Amino acid sequence: MEGMISVDEWKEGSQLYFLTHLHSDHMKGLSSNWNKGPLVCSPITAKLFPYKFTDFDLSLLRVLEIGPTYSFSLLSPFSQLETEVQVTLIDADHCPGSVMYLFRGDKFKCRLYTGDFRWEATSERALLAKTKLLNALGNDTIDYLYMDNTYCNPLYSFPPREVIAQQVIDIIASHPEHDVIIAVNTLGKEDLLLRISRALNIKIWVRPERLQTMRLLGFGDIFTTNRSLTRVRAVPMYSFGIKTLEELNVLSTLEDYKALLIRPTIGILPSGLPWLMRGSNENDYSCGSDKSNIAAVPGAQVHKCKQVEGSSSFTKIGRYIYSLPYSDHSCFDELQEFIKLVQPLSLKGIVLSEHCNVDPCHYLGHLCKPDQVTEQPRKKLPRKDKPVVGCSKSFKRKKYMKFCKVRRSRVSLLRRLRCGAKITESVTAGCSISDS
Numbered sequence: 552m553e554g555m556i557s558v559d560e561w562k563e564g565s566q567l568y569f570l571t572h573l574h575s576d577h578m579k580g581l582s583s584n585w586n587k588g589p590l591v592c593s594p595i596t597a598k599l600f601p602y603k604f605t606d607f608d609l610s611l612l613r614v615l616e617i618g619p620t621y622s623f624s625l626l627s628p629f630s631q632l633e634t635e636v637q638v639t640l641i642d643a644d645h646c647p648g649s650v651m652y653l654f655r656g657d658k659f660k661c662r663l664y665t666g667d668f669r670w671e672a673t674s675e676r677a678l679l680a681k682t683k684l685l686n687a688l689g690n691d692t693i694d695y696l697y698m699d700n701t702y703c704n705p706l707y708s709f710p711p712r713e714v715i716a717q718q719v720i721d722i723i724a725s726h727p728e729h730d731v732i733i734a735v736n737t738l739g740k741e742d743l744l745l746r747i748s749r750a751l752n753i754k755i756w757v758r759p760e761r762l763q764t765m766r767l768l769g770f771g772d773i774f775t776t777n778r779s780l781t782r783v784r785a786v787p788m789y790s791f792g793i794k795t796l797e798e799l800n801v802l803s804t805l806e807d808y809k810a811l812l813i814r815p816t817i818g819i820l821p822s823g824l825p826w827l828m829r830g831s832n833e834n835d836y837s838c839g840s841d842k843s844n845i846a847a848v849p850g851a852q853v854h855k856c857k858q859v860e861g862s863s864s865f866t867k868i869g870r871y872i873y874s875l876p877y878s879d880h881s882c883f884d885e886l887q888e889f890i891k892l893v894q895p896l897s898l899k900g901i902v903l904s905e906h907c908n909v910d911p912c913h914y915l916g917h918l919c920k921p922d923q924v925t926e927q928p929r930k931k932l933p934r935k936d937k938p939v940v941g942c943s944k945s946f947k948r949k950k951y952m953k954f955c956k957v958r959r960s961r962v963s964l965l966r967r968l969r970c971g972a973k974i975t976e977s978v979t980a981g982c983s984i985s986d987s
């Protein structure tokens with residue numbers, strides 16, 4: 552059935568399309584020659600949009616502010632009558648421009664699509680977002696919650712980002728004679744780089760395209776493309792690895808290379824993923840040994856690091872890489888708090904990756920409101936149980952099947968482990984919504 556709106560999903564047939572943020576796993580199918588319909592996004596996303604999609608027809612963008620509630624009139628594919636849909640944007644605190652969408656409408660029910668989000672208890676932004684979300688919700692109950700389940704597993708417990716940022720600063724400060732390379736994606740973790748810059752009074756080297764983005768975001772003066780101005784460089788994840796670090800450190804000892812200003816170098820890997828070493832033995836995943844490759848490994852417990860005052864959360868990978876759980880996604884406790892706050896009737900994960908194959912209802916379904924239709928409160932499953940598919944009878948069969956699609960079988964995961972894990976992008980399941 553033809554839908555009315557789509558979020559982070561770009562198939563033909565919707566009347567309005569919504570983009571949560573500019574990460575590639577949320578834009579698969581979106582391109583510069585887009586012509587399927589109007590695309591809604593936040594002001595910051597709109598600002599960065601032309602640099603991501605150079606030939607995009609910008610007249611198709613519908614830019615909405617965070618906070619106010621907007622109304623759209625759409626055509627019901629069933630009755631062919633107009634129906635009103637309200638939408639409110641909530642700050643997702645994930646990367647610049649990232650938002651959640653709260654939808655409401657008579658036939659539409661109440662739906663919240665979080666996109667990727669971080670819900671830090673200590674963050675002023677999350678507190679503000681919480682107030683705006685509760686104000687926008689009023690007395691309404693969320694019928695369907697589509698949630699970022701990247702780290703929806705009790706294994707994942709991250710300290711607040713400002714705590715980890717300070718640990719990164721301490722590591723850099725304790726290596727005054729070293730160059731430092733920090734692995735980041737093309738968008739995100741700007742706050743970490745800004746904190747480093749301010750605390751150490753140092754510019755950060757970035758590639759020209761990233762400098763352009765930082766200028767658009769108003770941080771241009773802190774970043775540079777001139778390597779001679781700084782010893783700290785932010786590099787793309789794909790150019791970061793143990794071999795690179797080892798080669799730089801070998802070269803730094805050779806007389807011929809001293810003229811090229813190659814110095815001893817450490818690497819910083821700020822990520823919530825469980826980064827481990829991949830060894831020659833197929834089951835050889837260990838931390839801190841001197842192997843040539845790193846990989847994010849599903850189920851690994853490297854970052855099970857509840858914050859202990861005064862302790863550092865870093866894990867050493869090889870001799871030169873410091874891995875720290877600086878995450879732009881919510882960890883398990885934060886997801887739990889979020890669901891306690893919004894108490895949806897139904898819950899659905901939006902992420903499929905090697906690190907996440909757990910139905911969020913397995914751990915968090917018991918926090919949803921009892922199903923008003925069946926009046927069956929959800930039971931908390933014992934953790935030894937295997938994750939289950941589906942979470943609420945409120946999702947009709949069609950939704951249920953869509954839900955199945957975002958999971959990957961345990962067998963397939965184990966097979967992947969045996970074959971050797973590799974770094975891959977996560978896949979995000981978008982959603983199409985109709986008034987059914």
Ligand SMILES: [Zn+2]
Pocket residue numbers: 572574645646667
């Ligand atoms: Zn993202």
